[in-house]
Amino acid sequence: MDITVSVNGAARAASVEARKTLADFLREDLDLTGTHVGCEHGVCGACTVIVDGRAVRSCLMLAVQAAGSEVTTIEGLAPDGALGPLQQAMRDSHSFQCGFCTPGFVMQASAFLRAHPDAGEQEIREALSGNICRCTGYQSIIDGVLLAARRSREG
Amino acid sequence: MAQIAAQRYTGASVKRSEDPRILAGRGRYIDDLKLPGMLHAAFVRSPLAHARVLAVDAAAARALPGVVAVLTGADLEAVTIPGQDPLFAMMAGPGPKPEYTLLATDKVRFAGDPVAVVVAESRYLAEDGCELVEVDYEGLPPVVSAAFALDPASPPLFANLGDNIIGPHKRSEFGDVAGVFAAADRVAEFRIDVHRHQNVPMEGRGCVASYDAGSGTLTVHAATQSVHVTRMGAAMRLGIDADKVRVVAGDIGGSFGLKIGASREELAVAAASRALGRPVKWVEDRSENLAASGQAREESFEVRAAVSADGDLLGLDVAMVIDTGAYPVMGTMVPGIIEMMLPGPYKLAALGFESTAVTTNKASYIAYRGPWASETFVRERVLDLLAKDLGLDPLEIRLRNIAPRTDPPFTMITGRPLAGVTAKESLERIAEVVDIPAFRRRQAEERARGRYLGIGLATFIEAAPGPRSPEGRSGPMGMEFMRLALAGDGVVTLFTGQMPHGQSHQTTLAQIAADEFGVPFEQVRVVVGDSDVVPFGLTGGSRSATMTGGAALHGARQLKGKVLDFAAHLIEASAQDLEIVDGQVQVRGDPDSAIPVAEVARQAASGEFGADVDTNLEVEASFDGGEGGWSGGSHCAIVEVDAETGLVRIERYVAAEDCGALINPAVVEGQIRGGIAQGIGAVLLERSAYDQDGNYQSATFMDYLLPTACDIPRIEIEHLQTVPLDADVNFRGVGEGGMIIAPPTLVNAIEDALTPFGVRIYEQHLPPARILELIDTADAG
Known part of the structure; x- marks a missing residue:
């Protein structure tokens, strides 16, 4: 088709x-x-x-x-390979290890943060609970999203 | 004892050099590779656990447009060499070994066993082809349980073995076992089971094999923990000289022990590429990964514990049975490590140990993060069970039994010295951070309100790398090799056989080399993943921090010496008076004399020096582990168990860890948390389940449940001050510890929570339904 x-x-x-x-x-x-x-x-x-x-x-x-x-x-x-603010916050938080789940988490978190810029930890955990990471235990990913949200609020 | 010097990069949470590509979607994983003319493979797999293959009819599949070939077990048998898994062949002991082919020929041995491979123009078409392959089976009685495998009446999986026992019964005794048990105030007996669960990296197995008939070379693009072990496997089973096999690897989406070597499917794909003269790709789907890639940990332990009335654990006598599944990989190697490690950091005076490994009609037992972890589970469970019987607190019984740190060090009854072990300090740190008496008060108050809280403790050590034995010539993990060169652009380049798949080696090794050589972090490149270029190596067994970190440190030092010898010809000074500071070679303390390292490299390559000047700025380094040392620590979990639903909520989790000097704290903490998360999953969610006929019940993520962001709590980490043993290298491995110690920590906490019901736990898998059963049974009893 x-x-x-x-x-x-x-x-x-x-x-x-x-x-x-x-x-x-x-x-x-x-x-x-x-x-x-x-x-x-x-x-x-x-x-x-x-x-x-x-x-x-x-x-x-x-x-x-x-x-x-x-x-x-x-x-x-990341059109030119330059990291966007969420990706940069994730890098700063050592969010990921092997990187295979990473694009899915970045896209999910990106869509979620756009709709819920003031989300707290528990809401972020729930929003990302449909994405599986086998390497990190999630804390570093959550921290990355929280950091991105804080930076965005602080402009 | 050496002091660990304050350095610039080593010890700092330097941002990972892997992240810009990974976060931008520019990683290069195996399924991202496309070669010109590439075909796609899919496997026809057995729906039965144990059956004779009477006939394979591939005519309809071969006739399907887009299908290029269907290769059956017999087709591949004609062009490959039967044998074993390369790791098993390398490490298994003497005795008869199972002989088998890449694809099943005469019989299938588990549900998921590959029977034929369909190669087509696309994966979609290859799967269409699989649907059309007709296999005629004659069922055999499935050998699903270890108990049946031990029964001489069970039909042998491998005819040449005669029965299903592949690791013969073997008993060892350390110390005066009979005497210790005779003198003990009491002897307690338990049977403890660990359930089958599995690695489940987010990327499964896969490869692209490309055979070039002109040169007779095979290139395998692999997702592997070692390009060299994969190369050995391919050479061995395809009958090609190893120097005509090249294995290359890019980014790898996790492994946790799964991707060591070369699996039967990957070798079949390589053989298919050779047969067809075209590149062939195979990437397993999730159901293949869950059903057929391998599983781990199905073990049972009959334990006798000799104990004094006041809580001294004097001796253990343990009989272990390990269910290694169908095609032996790792299972026969695990009992020996469990035997050695069972005493842990404790003063145990006697150990009797016997083990039997059996083969069954289930997927192969493979390496999974901390393959010997059950030694810690058994010992730490036994300590809590004994503490309950004796009315002791879990902290008290551990402190009472931990070996003191003495000089010379206390030696485990199984032979290895506990040099520099901080197990006692780790328990004391837990007790500082967690107010256990306050918790006990709260626990009592909440119980009165019908809420069930529990606390669990556990302690472990890991030989990462382990102590250097006084008589040992090489270190505890053998040798690690590295080639280092100063490239023409002044970049210090490390060639390592480590094959990172999440461990951040391209960051951590660069940190060490940058400090030692004297260049900025960005001026170090770590080359991995090409068997033509990197020395032999393997990422596994928590070896990279010490072994490869040490090779990087000593190698950078050697390379620096060589660069300074040459630079002495450029700067009018003797090499001893030169230093490298921030990428500049200069006379010590004289920045005006500085020449950039890149300029030194350019001069060396200029060809303007005579034969008496060594311009080859490259070294071969190796490291034997130095003085070695143990990793280890203690963990503590506080949980609440809902007695109505059986749900476990982890309220708090604290890890007190000693992995020596930290190379990159953020990387270390990621390894610890990731391991703990897998341990939590193993206890609360994950199980590789088979029914009584050997049908696999957990072949999707709806059935094999993995922990999510809502299941794993925030994990607090305390780093202990380590005891340095080596003059230079005190980094120790930390990859496996979390997975080793989290299951007993959590199970101990759950049992503590269920004390009012009289529950005693002798197993590791505790989903809600099982917890409710335990409560009900305890009530009934």
């Missing part, structure tokens, strides 16, 4: 099989390999991207369902 999707601000036209997931479309057809696939059944959150402003699991969405939508991936947060 022929689709057109806006990905990180650029219109991308492609012909895809109806069964192809959005995650595979981004990774294989558009070479945006920052989106990772961790479980393929919507539990781990590694493949989280933002579609029309909402964080979604790109392993549970078909590429054809994203036709006409605006998709933001991790590559869209």
